[in-house]
Amino acid sequence: MALGRGLGELLGEVESAYENSTGNVKSGIRKINVSLIKANPNQPRKIFDEEKLQELSESIKEHGLLQPIVVVENDDGTFTLIAGERRLRAHKLAEIEEIKAVIVDAEELKLRELALIENIQRDDLNVIELAFCYAQLLNEHNITHEELSKKVFKSRTSITNTLRLLQLNSYVQQFLATDKISAGHAKIMLGLDNDEQKMICDSIIGQKLSVRETEKLVKEIKEKKEDKPKKVKPTSEYNFSSLDNIVQKLQENNLKVKTEKNYFKIEFNSQEDIDKISSYFNIQ
Numbered sequence: 001m002a003l004g005r006g007l008g009e010l011l012g013e014v015e016s017a018y019e020n021s022t023g024n025v026k027s028g029i030r031k032i033n034v035s036l037i038k039a040n041p042n043q044p045r046k047i048f049d050e051e052k053l054q055e056l057s058e059s060i061k062e063h064g065l066l067q068p069i070v071v072v073e074n075d076d077g078t079f080t081l082i083a084g085e086r087r088l089r090a091h092k093l094a095e096i097e098e099i100k101a102v103i104v105d106a107e108e109l110k111l112r113e114l115a116l117i118e119n120i121q122r123d124d125l126n127v128i129e130l131a132f133c134y135a136q137l138l139n140e141h142n143i144t145h146e147e148l149s150k151k152v153f154k155s156r157t158s159i160t161n162t163l164r165l166l167q168l169n170s171y172v173q174q175f176l177a178t179d180k181i182s183a184g185h186a187k188i189m190l191g192l193d194n195d196e197q198k199m200i201c202d203s204i205i206g207q208k209l210s211v212r213e214t215e216k217l218v219k220e221i222k223e224k225k226e227d228k229p230k231k232v233k234p235t236s237e238y239n240f241s242s243l244d245n246i247v248q249k250l251q252e253n254n255l256k257v258k259t260e261k262n263y264f265k266i267e268f269n270s271q272e273d274i275d276k277i278s279s280y281f282n283i284q
Contacts, residue, residue, distance in 0.1 A: 029068050031098040037079045057093035068100035128177040131162045169194045172201045184211040188218050
């Protein structure tokens, strides 16, 4: 299955199966006990809006599940979820034991690809999760931004700009992922150090700064950094004349002295040499 093509076929199968499900036991849709369904370990989505899940749960209670989830069957009789984690979570909230599902035949190695592309094309990831999806697909399939743009039907510029958000520190990323700040705010912080990013992020949230106001604040920080004089490392000057005298005196006593840039080494071969050194440095 080529990258970017599996999902279309998959969702087409879901749609086709669902349209023919009424009164047709061979439609391709089955009811599965939710306790038998395992989460896809490669699911990129990490954050779910609890309020929206509750709303979806109430809708399922009243109208039923309109779109089945998609799973693959495991050898032990359990199932691994490929698409529809929000629907599955909402179903559990509604305390309904069984859920409509389409079972597809997918290789284990395709689970990550299917999960990533399903989320990207459905536009239901936050921007940070989307960036991680792009990064995973680029790394695992060794493709360029341009090639990825054709696979997921997003512009290359959009993909590149989204990936840049992963350069932000984790503190900023968590607020971006939960929509406490916008992508516009986040992009302005790129290039700042971690402490500056945290300070700007806190200011955006605490003072409800607009993107334009944030741009002004970041500009002021950068200007202050440019105006601040650079610290010059102090240099020390030493008078080596006294050291030369020491070396000369030791050599006059028939001691071998080797001088280096910032130290000298005295060689001794007898007790007499040791006594000479001790005497000179007044060592008892």
